[in-house]
Amino acid sequence: xxxxxxxxxxxxxxxxxxxxxxxxxxxxxxxxxxxxxxxxxxxxxxxxxxxxxxxxxxxxxxxxxxxxxxxxxxxxxxxxxxxxxxxxxxxxxxxxxxxxxxxxxxxxxxxxxxxxxxxxxxxxxxxxxxxx
Amino acid sequence: xxxxxxxxxxxxxxxxxxxxxxxxxxxxxxxxxxxxxxxxxxxxxxxxxxxxxxxxxxxxxxxxxxxxxxxxxxxxxxxxxxxxxxxxxxxxxxxxxxxxxxxxxxxxxxxxxxxxxxxxxxxxxxxxxxxxxxxxxxxxxxxxxxxxxxxxxxxxxxxxxxxxxxxxxxxxxxxxxxxxxxxxxxxxxxxxxxxxxxxxxxxxxxxxxxxxxxxxxxxxxxxxxxxxxxxxxxxxxxxxxxxxxxxxxxxxxxxxxxxxxxxxxxxxxxxxxxxxxxxxxxxxxxxxxxxxxxxxxxxxxxxxxxxxxxxxxxxxxxxxxxxxxxxxxxxxxxxxxxxxxxxxxxxx
Ligand SMILES: [Zn+2]
Numbered sequence: 001x002x003x004x005x006x007x008x009x010x011x012x013x014x015x016x017x018x019x020x021x022x023x024x025x026x027x028x029x030x031x032x033x034x035x036x037x038x039x040x041x042x043x044x045x046x047x048x049x050x051x052x053x054x055x056x057x058x059x060x061x062x063x064x065x066x067x068x069x070x071x072x073x074x075x076x077x078x079x080x081x082x083x084x085x086x087x088x089x090x091x092x093x094x095x096x097x098x099x100x101x102x103x104x105x106x107x108x109x110x111x112x113x114x115x116x117x118x119x120x121x122x123x124x125x126x127x128x129x130x131x132x
Numbered sequence: 133x134x135x136x137x138x139x140x141x142x143x144x145x146x147x148x149x150x151x152x153x154x155x156x157x158x159x160x161x162x163x164x165x166x167x168x169x170x171x172x173x174x175x176x177x178x179x180x181x182x183x184x185x186x187x188x189x190x191x192x193x194x195x196x197x198x199x200x201x202x203x204x205x206x207x208x209x210x211x212x213x214x215x216x217x218x219x220x221x222x223x224x225x226x227x228x229x230x231x232x233x234x235x236x237x238x239x240x241x242x243x244x245x246x247x248x249x250x251x252x253x254x255x256x257x258x259x260x261x262x263x264x265x266x267x268x269x270x271x272x273x274x275x276x277x278x279x280x281x282x283x284x285x286x287x288x289x290x291x292x293x294x295x296x297x298x299x300x301x302x303x304x305x306x307x308x309x310x311x312x313x314x315x316x317x318x319x320x321x322x323x324x325x326x327x328x329x330x331x332x333x334x335x336x337x338x339x340x341x342x343x344x345x346x347x348x349x350x351x352x353x354x355x356x357x358x359x360x361x362x363x364x365x366x367x368x369x370x371x372x373x374x375x376x377x378x379x380x381x382x383x384x385x386x387x388x389x390x391x392x393x394x395x396x397x398x399x400x401x402x403x404x405x406x407x408x409x410x411x412x413x414x415x416x417x418x419x420x421x422x423x424x425x426x427x428x429x430x431x432x433x434x435x436x437x438x439x440x441x442x443x444x445x446x447x448x449x450x451x452x453x454x455x456x457x458x459x460x461x462x463x464x465x466x467x468x469x470x471x472x473x474x475x476x477x478x479x480x
Pocket of ligand 1: 037039043
């Protein structure tokens with residue numbers, strides 16, 4: 001990922017800032033410039049999504065993506081946020097066998113990777129199970 | 133002085149390694165180590181955690197507890213000796229992650245383990261002068277001891293964040309005074325580009341830790357004309373379990389006053405987080421009217437002492453975010469190979 005792109009996306013990567021359409025009230029994440037439901041009628045405004053959601057589906061990754069080799073096996077999940085949108089994120093701080101569909105998660109701030117040893121560090125959101 | 137604490141928050145990673153596990157690797161007697169340091173286990177950051185992520189979790193907890201608009205925070209200072217970048221502030225990352233940007237001032241602080249309390253003092257000054265409404269002071273670290281060094285048994289990870297504001301209905305505790313004691317004492321250091329610190333062995337005790345901690349505490353007591361009997365709790369920087377208890381005794385505090393703020397036996401030495409987490413643990417259980425003493429220590433060397441009086445507001449606020457003991461008790465043990473992988477000690 002290029003540094004300028006990471007920088008532009010800091011609000012949504014750090015704080016789950018998406019968009020809300022003033023016309024149809026739908027919440028979009030990641031944010032877009034045009035509402036896919038209302039097209040030209042849409043009125044999009046920045047909207048910070050709540051950091052809570054549920055595991056909709058997940059998979060256990062054994063062959064890691066670049067930069068995640070030290071974390072295998074890890075869980076990659078589709079998380080349905082309380083505000084509606086779904087997103088794909090790693091579930092951190094867990095053993096893969098702890099995760100179940102429907103589990104409640106909170107979105108937390110973690111290191112996502114780095115450009116290189118002397119490159120920029122990328123931060124963003126991961127899910128963490130909320131223990132009852 | 134008319135400033136106080138509006139909210140506080142902590143974070144401690146969930147992973148722990150026992151002293152026994154580390155001692156096994158280096159052929160040392162674990163009972164001797166545990167008895168010598170009064171430490172049973174220490175916290176270990178996960179592979180995706182660092183000083184910035186720990187600071188963000190603590191800061192978010194503090195904002196939640198304070199119930200303030202983060203846009204009203206006018207200054208953020210973060211003390212650490214393990215900032216993720218050598219050049220590029222941790223404070224901007226945290227400011228962004230709690231949505232305090234862009235109308236604020238921010239900087240990273242360094243003073244071994246006392247940079248977080250130095251940040252509290254800066255915020256006190258800015259608030260008292262009317263330059264800012266709220267200031268946030270954070271101490272956060274992911275400390276590393278060289279493999280096989282005595283520090284490896286204690287070097288841990290954690291952080292605490294305090295929001296300082298003018299005394300009023302929002303403050304959960306008033307800071308009635310602070311006093312610092314500073315000299316040039318080379319008891320512990322890390323040179324640029326070196327991964328691990330070095331220390332002066334025995335030299336770290338008497339002329340370093342004790343001299344500064346005791347002098348700062350006595351200076352504050354003298355300034356405020358208070359005695360140890362006026363305090364419900366006393367918190368000291370805790371590089372191990374033994375030093376703070378011994379310092380308490382020397383000053384005339386009982387074990388009952390010192391024990392509730394002593395976390396090192398179960399989480400290790402969180403460096404810049406140490407005094408901040410100890411103070412938070414005491415605030416988690418103090419009653420309105422209780423007076424607390426907190427004394428940090430940073431090698432190099434200096435100590436900041438604070439006298440804090442708990443106010444009624446604490447009862448309504450302190451359940452809004454996780455407490456120190458919630459984090460202490462939520463733990464997963466790892467063995468040395470996993471620890472070595474998490475701390476990137478393995479060469480591939
Ligand atoms: Zn729409």
